[in-house]
Amino acid sequence: MASTAVGKSVTRVDAVAKVTGQAKYTGDFMFRDMLVGKVLRSPYAHAIVKNIDVSQARALPGVEGVLTYKDVPRNKFPTAGHPYSLDPAHGDKADRTILTDKARFVGDAIAAVIARDELTAAEALKLIKVEYEVLEPLLTPEAAMREGAPLIHEDCPGNILSASGYAIGDVDEAFKEADYIFEDELETSIVQHCQLENHISCAYVDSDGRIVIITSTQIPHIVRRIVGQALGIPWGRIRVIKPYVGGGFGSKQDVCTEPLAAAMTLAVGGRPVKLELSREECMIATRTRHAFKFKIKTGVSRDGRLIGMHIKAISNTGAYASHGHSIAMAGGSKFRILYPMKALKYEPFTVYTNLPVAGAMRGYGSPQITFAVESHLDNIASKLNIDPIEFRLKNLVKEGYVDPLNGNAVRSCGIRECIARGKELIKWDEKKARYKNQTGSRRRGLGMACFSYGSGTYPVGLEIGGARIVLNQDGSVQLQVGATEIGQGSDTVFAQMVAEVLGIPVDMVHVLSTQDTDISPFDTGAYASRQTYITGMAVARAAAEVKEKILDFAWGMTDIPAHALDIKDANIVYKHSGEVVMPLAEVALHTYYDTVFAKPITSDTSNNARVNAFVFGVTFAEVEVDLKTGRIEVLEIYNVHDSGRIINRQLAAAQVHGGVGMGIGYALSEQLLFDEKTGQPLNNNLLDYKLPTIMDIPAIGVDFVETFEPTSPFGCKALGEPPIIPVAPAIRNAVFDATGVAFDRLPMNPQRVFEKFKEAGLI
Amino acid sequence: MASTAVGKSVTRVDAVAKVTGQAKYTGDFMFRDMLVGKVLRSPYAHAIVKNIDVSQARALPGVEGVLTYKDVPRNKFPTAGHPYSLDPAHGDKADRTILTDKARFVGDAIAAVIARDELTAAEALKLIKVEYEVLEPLLTPEAAMREGAPLIHEDCPGNILSASGYAIGDVDEAFKEADYIFEDELETSIVQHCQLENHISCAYVDSDGRIVIITSTQIPHIVRRIVGQALGIPWGRIRVIKPYVGGGFGSKQDVCTEPLAAAMTLAVGGRPVKLELSREECMIATRTRHAFKFKIKTGVSRDGRLIGMHIKAISNTGAYASHGHSIAMAGGSKFRILYPMKALKYEPFTVYTNLPVAGAMRGYGSPQITFAVESHLDNIASKLNIDPIEFRLKNLVKEGYVDPLNGNAVRSCGIRECIARGKELIKWDEKKARYKNQTGSRRRGLGMACFSYGSGTYPVGLEIGGARIVLNQDGSVQLQVGATEIGQGSDTVFAQMVAEVLGIPVDMVHVLSTQDTDISPFDTGAYASRQTYITGMAVARAAAEVKEKILDFAWGMTDIPAHALDIKDANIVYKHSGEVVMPLAEVALHTYYDTVFAKPITSDTSNNARVNAFVFGVTFAEVEVDLKTGRIEVLEIYNVHDSGRIINRQLAAAQVHGGVGMGIGYALSEQLLFDEKTGQPLNNNLLDYKLPTIMDIPAIGVDFVETFEPTSPFGCKALGEPPIIPVAPAIRNAVFDATGVAFDRLPMNPQRVFEKFKEAGLI
Known part of the structure; x- marks a missing residue:
């Protein structure tokens, strides 16, 4: 063609x-008589609201409304941006109310004020008196799963949202066949999307009594449905308008502000109310990326073939389900196509804790599991003294493979060509040889990591x-x-x-x-x-x-x-x-x-759509590690993707640039921190939260291996999320290559590098 | 059903x-940095622009642009709100440019200013110096058609826009068969729509270079096409948005402000420009209703049957064609179904004059010809000493009749039932008897008039x-x-x-x-x-x-x-x-x-749609005339319509109320006046232009005869324009009944009543 x-x-x-x-964004919409909404957030990670006195707030001139859980519908609703399911068993967990009488994290929405301006609203918040009964905060999955721990949600025993997983073949039998068994434990941290435009929505009641919500969202039609569920009204009585949006990365694939904005306008006779979160609120009160802990056990044959793998995972979903266990399941499902093996067992636990709510974020579980598996594979390759690329090439999927669990088929597969291209771009062999016997305090290393991912959610989700x-x-x-x-x-x-x-x-x-x-x-x-x-x-x-x-x-x-x-x-x-x-x-x-x-x-x-298409790709990274300071510098980084036919190379490259930048932050600096005793956020602002800046990002190399995906009219496949997926493990593997230190936790920030290097006797 | x-x-x-x-109207749209456009209008009815100096206007601080005919595209375009025709012969006359170097009426657009605010724009207009060569103003059709008159449009000899008409049968032969011949001359005046919301549009250039026009219009898709024609750009590069609209009555079935608004935004780099006409501008620089002069000759048989009719009409279209001859043709076509006769000849002339542009207005030619014919019929009935209702009943159309010229068929017809209902409502027989031998200076009279009309424009226009x-x-x-x-x-x-x-x-x-x-x-x-x-x-x-x-x-x-x-x-x-x-x-x-x-x-x-449906109806009016003062008071008025099945009786009644009110103004008070020598408008404001107020309107009686029109899925037919059509002749016939004075001209305002009564010896 x-x-x-x-x-x-x-x-x-x-x-x-x-x-x-x-371009007009939600914040650019101005209405006559528009009011401002603000939220009173819990200062405690786990507490019951014994009493609220809003009388002083209500009396403040300029305050048009004050809402507590008593004033809004108490319908429990899910917030995840998934299509509604006709099968109740397949639906998202409905564990949220518009306002709550039980705080489940620091920042949970206890009350709300609607006032004529920002300052009055802020002033009124201070006048609300809340009496709390403070409960034990459960700040780690281990604490939450502990026998006898208090329940964060009454209907969820053990605070375990879900523990469903899958198994292909019999992993224990497979281990018996294996010549070697390797085990690792790896861990990722909570990070935040930090999209440019904060969460904001503006709601009013139209003249025919319908609620109109202008909102910065990725999912307007889903917002309509969920607001309907939250308010208990027919969905057709809600109209959602999505203007230009300044980024989402998954945090706007969730319904964070809209039900409350709708409740606010209903409380003031339908006048327009704008509910705009500050950056500080966004970072704790919208969504975060799930932190995972993995235990991986792998059986390998003498000739380097993967025989079986057993992955146990604990996913920290925070105070409410949001996308919940879907993240753990999606990550576990999308990764497995990459290295087909006889037996694979995946046992994920998604656990409630008294931390901010984790939800969808670019990669949706894949960056976590890919960090774990791709680090683990390099550990094995090192132990077996095989080149990590050779090791992978022995095990990578080929065209024609069909996922035994969901029936999705690999109809196009350029992963080998991606690796070859990346190897060439970074001059792998030449540099590997050159860096073989480094001495001195600045050492260079090369690393790579692969990934597989899907295009959409079929057959799990409606497409x-x-x-x-x-x-x-x-x-x-x-x-x-x-x-x-x-x-x-x-x-x-x-x-x-x-x-x-x-x-x-x-x-x-x-x-x-x-x-x-x-x-x-x-x-x-x-x-x-x-x-x-x-x-x-x-x-x-x-x-x-x-x-x-x-x-x-x-x-x-x-x-x-x-x-x-x-x-x-x-x-x-x-x-x-x-x-x-x-x-x-x-x-x-x-x-x-x-x-x-x-x-x-x-x-x-x-x-x-009743099809799906697997995408593949690889990151190659070269780092220089200063053993004295622990500074890790990414010198060169290349992402090579098989996303099928590329519709627009410039835009595709831009997606990769963004994803790689995000991956570098995930690898080296970003982490949302909380006080270990109280769960108070410590760095929910862009000064203390170390998002990489342009100074931290090297020139990013991008290339594509253009396969043709037959299920797509244009031969194209997914590209949006993938660029972030393999970045952190590639950098981690490069650091491993440079120093011999096998990092098992993200981010590899100065403090953690210092600890590890000290442990390894490098410092 | x-x-x-x-x-x-x-x-x-x-x-x-x-x-x-x-509800948001065009004037409610506010944009950052919005500019204001204003138009410099010709003070002469007919003049050539010899020279324009805009340098002082351009130098005024706050002025962003000044336009003359030299600065805008000179494409000639039509303005009538008709569907585009693939057949050039069927298209509307393209005689307009965005700005002109030849003024053709007082108010013609010579230049335009774009400024940061209203006052600066008004100030700048005063600084534009125009040197005119003043030509003879042609202020009546007779003057315009005079041998040797100057040409208003160079390509239109004799200033006659069109003279096409029609003939059914041979009217001269028919007159030979007739027992009686009657002749009348009747005349209507120029009136204006006076819709609540003035003409306004707002234009800007979108980020992809397309022109967006928010405008108070009845015809957004036609505006798009005509702006494209005016600017000479592909129509898809124009986007027209119609918000809520505060009335049109046909004046917004024309493209009055949009091409200039588009030219204005193009002149200022795409910034938003609002072009809002004042009431004074609207009344002369948008559209008016065509004034008509009729000569009617009718042959009648001894038993009261209409044998043949010959109507000559002169329609004054003003300075530009706009809907032009369509008005004369539509009026002449829609009326003729009412009284089928052996021979009917219609000879209309549509003539350019140096007066404001006439265009579409509620009824589209029908109020004019219906006034003439229905007055003429009462004159005949009086001369034959037949009851005017009986006379009509002898001649009215019946279901099954097919228009011999356009093939439209009468598939539903309730006109006889409408008359019976109206007669009953106004107590015709009882009052007729009571008022038979009135003496004294206050006399009452009863009148009625019928009409026929179409539902849409098929087969003339695309539907x-x-x-x-x-x-x-x-x-x-x-x-x-x-x-x-x-x-x-x-x-x-x-x-x-x-x-x-x-x-x-x-x-x-x-x-x-x-x-x-x-x-x-x-x-x-x-x-x-x-x-x-x-x-x-x-x-x-x-x-x-x-x-x-x-x-x-x-x-x-x-x-x-x-x-x-x-x-x-x-x-x-x-x-x-x-x-x-x-x-x-x-x-x-x-x-x-x-x-x-x-x-x-x-x-x-x-x-x-490839069908049309005829609608019918009648006005019955009772008036009291004070012979001493010439005051005509409408005591009772009833409109009864056959508009097929009525979808919403309340809204239908509202349409009738509006139409009857408008008809009373048309009958008794409204007329746009011009200086007979210069063509200067004399009453283009709502103080001096005598629109009826609530004090002039009696309680209006409304009823419907619900026939079922088989070509409509719901049995319905037209109702929007019809209510105005028969009002003026019904009042005129009532005055005739009360006083014996046969008015031949609208409006029957105090001055004209005084003249006629004096002539008749009543005063």
Whole structure:
């Protein structure tokens, strides 16, 4: 297929809007008489509200409303941004209420104030008197799982949200066959998304009594449903509008502010209320990444083949379920395709603690398990004295493999080529040789790590994508999708797809970059790296339907059969020769104005995808470690991805840049810290939380191995989340290579490096 | 059909939004850095711009741009709100440019200023120096048609825009057969719409270079096309948004401000510019109603049958064509079905003059010709000494009649029942007897007049309606239409139609009350009383498609065949028994979330209507005339309409109230006046222009004769414009009845009454 638009580095369709400030974000919406909402948060990690006195707050001039758990519906609702399930057993845990009478973490929402301005609201918060009965805070999974520990949620014995896992083959039998057994324990920390735009929503009641919520979300259609569940009202009485969004990374694949914002406007007669969280609130009161502890035991044959693996995992989900056990399950499922082995047993526990709520975050469990497994594999390779790449190549999946548990098949697989490319880019062999016998206090090392991931959630989740296309009189089109542009570039990619199918230039595709649940086609939103693949199918089908209607109309106008026609450069052409028959605009004009046959062409298409596509990739990293100071510097880093065909290389590279940067932070510096006794957050701000800056990020090398995925109309697969997944283990393995110190915990920040180096006698 | 929603007096869907002020009109849109546009208007009715010096205006601080005809595209474009025609011969006259170098009426747009605020803009206008060569103003059709008169438009010889008419049979032959011949000359005046909200639009350039125009219009999709023609750019590069609109009456079925607003934003780098006309500007620089002069000659048989009629008409279209000759033709065509006769010849001339531009206004030519014909018929009845009602009844059309020229058929006709009802309401016979021999200076009289009209414009115009319906998870729906709610209540009626077809309560239909050409279904807009009938067909089809999809989905869920199912009160029921099978919401939920069959239900339907339906009706009026003062008081007035089945009686009555009020103004007080030498407007403001107030309007009686129109899915026909049509002649005939004075001109204002009464010796 000679491509005209797909595969080109088209400029983002929202580039100008964003650099000129024309793009309107939730905070840019201003309404007459708009009120400000603020939340009173628990200072205790675990406490029962014995009494609340809001009388002084209510009396403060300028305060329009004060809410406690007594004033809002007490329906329990789930918050995870998953499609609703008709099967109650498959639904997300409903453990949240809009406001609570039991604080489960420092920052839990106890009460709320609605006032005429920010200062009055802040003042009123101080006037609310709460009497707490303080309970023992359970700040680690171990503490929470301890026999006799208090229950964080009354209906959850042992504070274990779920312990379901899976097994392929019999791992104990496999271990018997193995020549070697290796065991490791590895651990990751709590980090936060730190997306540019904080959580914000604005709600009001429309004149027909419906609640309208403008919100910075990845999942407008899911927000609608969950607000309906929280308030106990029909979902059609809620309208959710998603304007431009300044990033999410999964933290906006959850319903954090919207139910409370809706309750606030209902409390003040429908006046608009804006609920904007500060950065400090965002970092503890939205979502975090689950910290995991892994125990891995692996059997290996003499010739370096993986025979069996047993992974035990404990996932710390914090005070409420949110995405809960899905994270542990998704990570455990998406990784396993990479190294098919005879037996694999995965035993994850997801445990409630009195810490901020963990939820979806870029990679959704995969960065955690990939850190563990890919570090573990390097440990084994080192012990077996095999080159870590050779070790992996012996075990990597091949095209045609079918996951024995969910039936997803590997129909395209470029992982070997990715490794070869990365090896070349970083000059692996040459540097390996050069760094063989380093002395001195600054030592260099090379590391790499692989990953596998999916494109969307099938068959676990429903994968509906929707697109509507309208053909204008001049042959240009509008495209509406229900999937959300949140900075990742999906709207641009969709425009390219439509242009490709319709044979028109990309600038003739006008994308509506915002969603409105009243009119946008249904789509569950931006998550699971699903959009280019899943929503792309709906976009392709809608465009194909429009093309078919155009050619059919042209047939009527010309008597040339539709199957002999095509569209090229916005002209109707003979398919066999490319000779121009007439401009597309002429057909378009007739679809509007032919007195007999006029019927403007649109397509309103929904696609229920029943497939998934595995993606693969690798990070290669070179580090220099200063043994005296413990400083780890990433000198070079390369990500090479098999994401199928790349629709827009520039945007794809940008995704990789972002993911690698995030991965470097995950590897070396980021961690949300809490007082070990009280659970008080210690660094929930961007000064103390060590997000890497541009000074910490080397030039990032990006490359793609373009396979063609047959289940995708354009051959493409997922790319959004993957870039972060293999970064931390690659850096960890490079440090291991440089120093011989096998780090087992993230982040490898100065304090931990110091401890480990001291332990290893390097300092 | 047992109706559940259609036929009920449902409260307007926008009632609360409008009374609470939540409804957002164009003037409510505020943008950062918004500029204000203002227009320099010609003080001369006919003049050539020899020179313009804008240097001082440009130098004024706060002025961002000054435009003359040299700075804007000079493309000639039409302004009439008609669908574009593929046949150039059928297109509207393109005689307008955005700014002109030849003033053709007092108020013509010579230059424009864009400034940071209103005052600066007004100041800048004063600094523009224009040197004019003043030409002879042609202020009457007679002056314009005079041999050797200067040409208002160089390409239009004799200043006659068009003189096409029609003939049925041979009128001269018919006159030979007639027993009597009667002749009359009658005349109407220029009036103005005076809708509540002045003309206003706001334009800016979007980040992808497209022009966005928010505008108070009846015809957003047509505005898009005409702005494209005016600027000479592809129509898809323009986006038109229609918010809530405060009335139009046809003056917003024309493109008055939008091309200039677009040119203004282009002149200031795409910054938002608001162009809001004052009432004084609106009254002369938007559109007016065409003044007509008629000469009618009619042949009648001894037994009171109309044998033939010859109507000559001169229509004064003012300085530019706008809807031009369409008005004369439409009036002449829609009236003729009422009294089928052997021969009818219609010879209209539409003539340019140096007066404000006449365009579409409620009734579109029909109030004028109906005034003439219905007055003429009463003159004849009086001369023949026949009761005017009896005279009409002898000649009125019957069901089954087919218009010999356009093939439109009378498939429903309640005119006789309308007359009977009106006669009864006003107590015609009783009062006629009572007022037979009045003496004294205050005399009462009864009059009536009939009309016929169409529903839409078929076969003259294209009649496309569009509707999109989206089914929500709770069984409620959103409805989007391309047709525009401008105060007439169409959105409410559409909601009722959807509720009726789908078997759900009206409050489960959420109507999107504003249009956006990027996403709203294509529909040409609000005019020709077309919406309930034409757009209603699209709404019915879309709803039927949604229902079919729902029942089909329910079939899949239940194994009960779709044809055995129905929807009632938002439940799926057995059609034969009404027994509830399951809630509609359950089916709706499965359309979203069934893991295999999910496919959210929508319909995006376009309907190209190839039918028309005649509507009929009558006004009965009782007046008291004070012979001493010339005061005419309307004591009682009744409109009875055959508009087919009435969808919402309360809203229908409101339409009639508005139309009758407007008709009373047209009859008794309204007229735009101009200096006879210079063409300067004399009363272009709401103080001097005598719009009737509540003090001038009696209690208005409304009734409907509900026929069932078979071409309409709900049996309905047009009602929007008709109520005004027969009002003025009914009042005129009542005055004739009371005084014996046969008024031949509108309005019958004090000055004219005085003259006529003096002439008749009454004063």
